[in-house]
Amino acid sequence: MPTVRNWQLGREMDYIYDESRPDRQVSSVFDINKCIACQTCTMSCKAIWTSGKGQEYMFWNSVETKPWGSYPLGWDVKILDMLGPQRWDTSGPSAVYEGKTVFEAAPEGERVLGYLPENEDYANPNRGEDETSEPIDPSKFHLQDLHAIWNFYLARICMHCTYPACLASCPRKAIYKRKEDGIVLIDQERCRGYRECVRACPYKRVLYNHVTRISEKCIFCYPAVEKGIWPRCMRNCIGKIRMVGYISPPGEADPENPIDYLVYVKKLALPLYPQLGLEPNIYYVPPIHVPPEFNRQMFGPGADEAVETYKRIRTGQEPELRAILLLNTSTNKILTKFRLEGDEAVGFDVNGQEAVRVMLVEKEIVRPYRDDTVGVYRHNIT
Numbered sequence: 099m100p101t102v103r104n105w106q107l108g109r110e111m112d113y114i115y116d117e118s119r120p121d122r123q124v125s126s127v128f129d130i131n132k133c134i135a136c137q138t139c140t141m142s143c144k145a146i147w148t149s150g151k152g153q154e155y156m157f158w159n160s161v162e163t164k165p166w167g168s169y170p171l172g173w174d175v176k177i178l179d180m181l182g183p184q185r186w187d188t189s190g191p192s193a194v195y196e197g198k199t200v201f202e203a204a205p206e207g208e209r210v211l212g213y214l215p216e217n218e219d220y221a222n223p224n225r226g227e228d229e230t231s232e233p234i235d236p237s238k239f240h241l242q243d244l245h246a247i248w249n250f251y252l253a254r255i256c257m258h259c260t261y262p263a264c265l266a267s268c269p270r271k272a273i274y275k276r277k278e279d280g281i282v283l284i285d286q287e288r289c290r291g292y293r294e295c296v297r298a299c300p301y302k303r304v305l306y307n308h309v310t311r312i313s314e315k316c317i318f319c320y321p322a323v324e325k326g327i328w329p330r331c332m333r334n335c336i337g338k339i340r341m342v343g344y345i346s347p348p349g350e351a352d353p354e355n356p357i358d359y360l361v362y363v364k365k366l367a368l369p370l371y372p373q374l375g376l377e378p379n380i381y382y383v384p385p386i387h388v389p390p391e392f393n394r395q396m397f398g399p400g401a402d403e404a405v406e407t408y409k410r411i412r413t414g415q416e417p418e419l420r421a422i423l424l425l426n427t428s429t430n431k432i433l434t435k436f437r438l439e440g441d442e443a444v445g446f447d448v449n450g451q452e453a454v455r456v457m458l459v460e461k462e463i464v465r466p467y468r469d470d471t472v473g474v475y476r477h478n479i480t
């Protein structure tokens with residue numbers, strides 16, 4: 099089996115095909131601290147892509163409440179259990195994963211370690227919604243830096259992985275990764291509905307259509323991306339948690355690229371369950387109020403450092419990060435570069451044109467209580 103480099107593991111790993119990175123790789127960063135679980139993303143995706151026959155149960159985008167929520171039921175707990183011990187060696191300058199990936203742990207004769215969910219596992223997508231980590235005990239009910247009782251919302255789409263398990267598992271070679279942007283698609287003509295991809299994807303982001311008898315998945319709204327515009331779930335996000343761009347190949351980080359800056363330079367945005375080995379291209383700013391060990395299991399050994407970095411943004415110590423977060427709440431265009439100009443942040447679109455300009459800190463203007471020019475009293479509202 100070929101060996102490929104997975105930078106998120108800090109080592110080489112086994113994969114069924116040779117390393118073949120696309121010319122450009124779309125990527126997105128989700129700031130978990132901002133998600134309010136309004137499910138607008140979920141429903142905006144559903145309205146355009148999964149409102150047909152056989153798609154009733156499907157959510158290409160879903161948002162689950164952690165620690166108890168999941169769609170399909172128990173997807174992450176199940177695969178983590180199957181995978182066995184997942185250790186990281188953190189003694190060197192960068193962490194190295196010492197456990198097995200889903201490719202390396204595949205049973206004899208199979209390409210990927212996985213399981214096929216039962217139909218019922220998709221029946222309750224809101225299970226655990228808004229539940230807290232433990233019952234609320236009034237004696238513990240106080241706010242601290244780390245909350246005694248906690249939950250958070252995990253928005254998920256297909257990760258458009260560098261090493262997709264869905265693609266690796268398909269006996270028909272019906273799944274492909276686009277050279278121009280790294281979006282992973284299923285060729286609907288070639289697919290015969292064997293569901294090997296549904297079994298293999300550890301994030302359970304491929305869904306089977308029982309009417310057409312072929313598999314389907316998130317297409318990262320590629321018609322929008324081709325025009326330099328964000329996918330719909332990202333555009334409609336109420337909490338403005340999402341940022342869209344292109345991530346450079348590992349080792350070629352461009353500090354002016356907003357995604358590179360978040361992922362490689364500041365390591366604020368982390369992959370979800372990197373130990374699975376797929377090198378997913380959706381990254382998360384981890385929640386800052388939950389137990390560190392939970393974050394580390396979910397986002398890898400860099401989670402503690404990312405939380406500390408995020409806290410520094412709030413105190414004004416990371417102006418570049420603040421600039422990126424502000425720019426991305428102010429545009430629907432894919433930004434490829436950003437710059438700080440005095441107290442303003444500027445973002446540039448896929449053509450290198452200025453697309454958005456925002457103040458780093460909103461100006462505060464206090465008006466006189468009485469306006470003598472028109473003879474009225476005014477209240478300042480903040």
Ligand code: SF4
Pocket residue numbers: 255256257258259261262263264265282298299300301302303304315376
């Ligand atoms: S998240 Fe799953 S469906 Fe999406 S590319 Fe990765 S393996 Fe395939």
Ligand code: SF4
Pocket residue numbers: 132133134135136137138139140161251253334335336337338339
């Ligand atoms: S629209 Fe945004 S804030 Fe609302 S649930 Fe989706 S990701 Fe979270």
